[in-house]
Amino acid sequence: MLMAKMQSDFFRDVYEVVRLIPQGRVSSYGAIARYLGSSRGSRMVGYAMNAAHHQIPYVPAHRVLNRNGMLTGKHHFGDPDAMQKLLELEGIQVESDVVVNFEVLFWDPNIELKID
DNA sequence: CGATTGACGTACG
DNA sequence: TCGTACGCCAATC
Numbered sequence: 001m002l003m004a005k006m007q008s009d010f011f012r013d014v015y016e017v018v019r020l021i022p023q024g025r026v027s028s029y030g031a032i033a034r035y036l037g038s039s040r041g042s043r044m045v046g047y048a049m050n051a052a053h054h055q056i057p058y059v060p061a062h063r064v065l066n067r068n069g070m071l072t073g074k075h076h077f078g079d080p081d082a083m084q085k086l087l088e089l090e091g092i093q094v095e096s097d098v099v100v101n102f103e104v105l106f107w108d109p110n111i112e113l114k115i116d
Numbered sequence: 117c118g119a120t121t122g123a124c125g126t127a128c129g
Numbered sequence: 130t131c132g133t134a135c136g137c138c139a140a141t142c
Contacts, residue, residue: 010138033124040126040137043122044137044138048139050123061123
């Protein structure tokens with residue numbers, strides 16, 4: 001029975017945090033990784049996103065960008081324009097594969113989910 | 117089992 | 130300021 005633990009707990013936690021990202025807001029791989037305790041595991045977050053497509057419920061991976069606010073993973077959405085389109089549907093302006101006002105729309109779990 | 121890769125980030129020149 | 134090098138850790142070859 002237990003077909004759980006298909007991925008590491010780290011991955012599962014990544015999905016959970018990504019789902020907590022409000023609509024119209026974005027976050028970064030590094031911020032999530034840091035929130036989970038692996039400040040240098042940013043690559044793992046990106047790798048987790050790679051598998052996020054078959055995760056249920058839906059994981060808004062398009063809200064996760066790199067520290068530069070660039071849509072680095074847009075090529076992994078099937079269509080290169082899909083990620084930008086999803087962001088625009090949430091009212092996020094994207095220009096040259098970069099989110100406009102990224103620092104304003106930036107949603108940092110270390111702050112929003114901060115444990116007192 | 118070892119080498120390479122990867123949706124990143126930081127350090128260094 | 131920009132380009133290159135390296136580290137992180139899991140997955141793939």
